[in-house]
Amino acid sequence: xxxxxxxxxxxxxxxxxxxxxxxxxxxxxxxxxxxxxxxxxxxxxxxxxxxxxxxxxxxxxxxxxxxxxxxxxxxxxxxxxxxxxxxxxxxxxxxxxxxxxxxxxxxxxxxxxxxxxxxxxxxxxxxxxxxxxxxxxxxxxxxxxxxxxxxxxxxxxxxxxxxxxxxxxxxxxxxxxxxxxxxxxxxxxxxxxxxxxxxxxxxxxxxxxxxxxxxxxxxxxxxxxxxxxxxxxxxxxxxxxxxxxxxxxxxxxxxxxxxxxxxxxxxxxxxxxxxxxxxxxxxxxxxxxx
Numbered sequence: 001x002x003x004x005x006x007x008x009x010x011x012x013x014x015x016x017x018x019x020x021x022x023x024x025x026x027x028x029x030x031x032x033x034x035x036x037x038x039x040x041x042x043x044x045x046x047x048x049x050x051x052x053x054x055x056x057x058x059x060x061x062x063x064x065x066x067x068x069x070x071x072x073x074x075x076x077x078x079x080x081x082x083x084x085x086x087x088x089x090x091x092x093x094x095x096x097x098x099x100x101x102x103x104x105x106x107x108x109x110x111x112x113x114x115x116x117x118x119x120x121x122x123x124x125x126x127x128x129x130x131x132x133x134x135x136x137x138x139x140x141x142x143x144x145x146x147x148x149x150x151x152x153x154x155x156x157x158x159x160x161x162x163x164x165x166x167x168x169x170x171x172x173x174x175x176x177x178x179x180x181x182x183x184x185x186x187x188x189x190x191x192x193x194x195x196x197x198x199x200x201x202x203x204x205x206x207x208x209x210x211x212x213x214x215x216x217x218x219x220x221x222x223x224x225x226x227x228x229x230x231x232x233x234x235x236x237x238x239x240x241x242x243x244x245x246x247x248x249x250x251x252x253x254x255x256x257x258x259x260x261x262x263x264x265x266x267x268x269x270x271x272x273x274x275x276x277x278x279x280x281x282x283x284x285x286x287x288x289x290x
Contacts, residue, residue: 014247015147019202023195029234039217040105045200075196109214117211232280
């Protein structure tokens, strides 16, 4: 029974990791930018959710949708100002710009919201589903369910819509997509909108299970990079699977070995992946041209 509990909790945690990593890998795959500020988008999404749910008494699911829209618009601003000028520049410039954005947003949140942790209570937190001797809160079920729905919608959007096909074309070769007439600037804007909205969804979903703080994005963004590398840089399916793998691995470690070691497991997996399969589990190995 403990194994089932740890697996379910791992799926819940993996859901949050998957949503955060999806936005990260999409921005990297299409814009070519490693967004170190993705964790702060997750944090800001949680604060927007806190304001709507706790202060304004907005129903949880409606607050989730509003938070995604608010942070999606914020993603458009980020694409227009920090990202667009540095796109295609040296890697050092892009890294410094996104790290600077991360520090700016985190310290701005501390000044605006204060450093004290905030708690988000929802009606789903007090409702439990009992399966024999095992029980799980509706909030945890909701996290997994909403994540699955968002993944299905994103998959449909990428595979079936015209914009989704344009995004896939830009991911394969941005310059070639520009040559054949694809509006790459619009694609970049849509990508940042979706990436920021997914980060906000992760923040709002996890807020009732953990505390909301200005530094909550620091630890999770490090694990998101592990997941993106694990799944293959720019690989959407890999980010989803990698998120669940890391989430389950962490909870199994905490449950059966030691909770002190659970944060080490993702980076241990990262080292093994870099040694055995540097392109990631789901990434494609690109032959070197000579």
